Amino acid sequence: MRFTVLGGCGAWPAAGQACSGYVVEHEGFSVLVDPGYATLPRLLERMGAADVDAVLVTHGHPDHCADLNPLLRARALRPSSGTSSDRVPALPVYAPPGALDAVLALDKPRMLAGSFALHDLAPGVPQELGPFRLDVFDLPHHVPNAGLRLTGGGRVIACTGDTGPAAELAELARSADLLVAEATYPVHVPEEDAPYLSSALDAGRTAAAGGAARLLLTHLWPDTPAEPALAAAAESYDGDLAVAVGGLTVELP
Template identity: 75%
Template structure:
C-alpha cells in the first residue's frame, strides 16, 4: 500500500530527513524499539490505520475511516485510541462507508477495551461537547477531543 505524504511547504524541504517504506496490512514492521502494524481501512482514498506498540504499551490511530471489523483489532487493549469522529452521531448516507462518528468511535473503543479515547478530525466548526456526549453513550473510559497543543502521555 502506498500513501503519499504531502509537505505543506516548499518542494523537497524534507528530502533526506526520512526513509520511505511500504506498509503492508498484516505484516508488522519493527522500527527501533517499536512494532508498527498497519490496517487497510475504508475511506474515499487509501487509508492505513496504524498501531504502534513498545514496552507493553500501544497507541492505535484510525485515520479517516468508515466502518470496518478491523477497527476493534487495531484498537484491542490500546492504551490510547486516536479515532476519527467527523460527525457527532450520524454520518450522512453518502459518506457512511468512508467516515466515522464520535458515537462509532466510542463503540469501537468500548469493544476493543481501549484505556483512553482521543477523538480527532471533528468537522470544522463542530463544538466538542456533542462529540464527547455521543462517544460517552457507549464508552466509559478516559475521553477527550484532540486540540492544538494538546499532549497525552502513554
C-alpha cells in the same frame, strides 16, 4: 510513552489550530503521525525538524500529510557547516503506496534528494520502528487508509486515520492504552460518506468493543463544539474520553 496532539481539525485548520498531527515519543525516539495542514509550526515549538526520527502517514489527503513538504524542506535546506556531524540523515517516511505522490511532487526531486526514504505501509506485516512495533490495518476511506498500532514499553497507541465501518477496527483498538479515533460527525454520517467516515458514536463503540483504556476523538469539523461528540461517544464508552486539541499530551508511564 508520550503522545502529543499537534492538531485535530478535519478537512482544514481552524483559526489558531492545525489539522491532524501527533507526536509519539518513547526511549528518545520521536515519531510524527499525520503531518496535516499547519502542524509543522506546532511541531517546531516542541522540537527541531532534525529531531523527528520517523513519519507515519495514514493516507494521502492533505489534511493528513501536507506539512510533510515543509518538514522535508526544513531538513534538506537547513544551513550546513559541511561536517558529517551536521548532516541530517534521510527521514524514514511510511505511507500507503502512492499516497504521498502529490505532496512529494511539490518540489523538484533534486531539492529534497537524500532528505527522506519512502517506505510502503504493509497491512498484516509487523515492522520494527525504533523502540516500537508497528502493526498496520487496511481500513476503508475515500483513498487507501492505514490504521496504525504502535506498541512500546508494554503500552499501545492505536490510530484509525479516517475510516468507515470495518471489522478490523476492534482488533486495532484491542486493549489499547490510547485509541485516537476519527469522529468527523457527532452521530449521523451523511449517506454518501457513511462507508468512508465515522462519527463520535462509532468511535465510542469501537473503543468499547476493543476494550481501549482511553479514547481521543479527532478530525471534528473545524469550529464545531466538542460537547456533542463527547456525549455521543459516551453513550457506549465509559472510559477516559477527550477531544484532540493542539497541545494536549497523554503520558503512558
